[in-house]
Amino acid sequence: MFFPSGVELRGAVFRGRPRGGQKAVDMAKKLPRCECCGRVVHPDRYNAGHQKYCKGAECVRERKRKRQREWFAARYAGDPAFAAAARMRCAAANRRRRAAAKACGKQDEPIELFAVVTGLLSQLTDTTDPSQLRVSLRRYQDRGRRMALSAHLGAGPP
Numbered sequence: 001m002f003f004p005s006g007v008e009l010r011g012a013v014f015r016g017r018p019r020g021g022q023k024a025v026d027m028a029k030k031l032p033r034c035e036c037c038g039r040v041v042h043p044d045r046y047n048a049g050h051q052k053y054c055k056g057a058e059c060v061r062e063r064k065r066k067r068q069r070e071w072f073a074a075r076y077a078g079d080p081a082f083a084a085a086a087r088m089r090c091a092a093a094n095r096r097r098r099a100a101a102k103a104c105g106k107q108d109e110p111i112e113l114f115a116v117v118t119g120l121l122s123q124l125t126d127t128t129d130p131s132q133l134r135v136s137l138r139r140y141q142d143r144g145r146r147m148a149l150s151a152h153l154g155a156g157p158p
């Protein structure tokens with residue numbers, strides 16, 4: 001005898017779901033497993049055929065990396081102008097890296113302390129705007145003077 005799900009029969013409701021909680025449901029439905037971590041994936045019911053990864057942060061990141069790798073490889077193979085631009089970008093990055101490595105090798109050159117402070121402040125404040133850097137440098141100079149003065153007078157830091 002056939003009863004559609006949710007039909008009421010002598011006070012009992014048949015909902016057509018197996019008993020035993022979520023684990024039993026997972027086993028009964030043969031849910032797919034994440035291609036990254038291997039855990040069971042609960043796909044969106046409207047997009048079930050396309051979801052191969054779970055919602056874990058590392059799996060989402062890996063999926064994005066994979067998608068970007070595939071997109072780049074396809075574009076690189078199919079678009080000569082894109083490939084040439086990518087090679088030029090890579091070559092420029094290699095030149096910068098080699099120049100930086102070479103600069104690090106100059107151990108005997110004296111270090112300019114002001115340039116170091118400016119570079120450090122530029123990185124800490126995430127700006128390359130000279131006027132903004134100058135304002136920050138002045139503030140730190142004032143603070144440094146106050147600290148030096150208070151240390152001279154024996155008081156605590158400002």
Ligand SMILES: [Zn+2]
Pocket residue numbers: 034035036037038039053054055056059
């Ligand atoms: Zn996963």
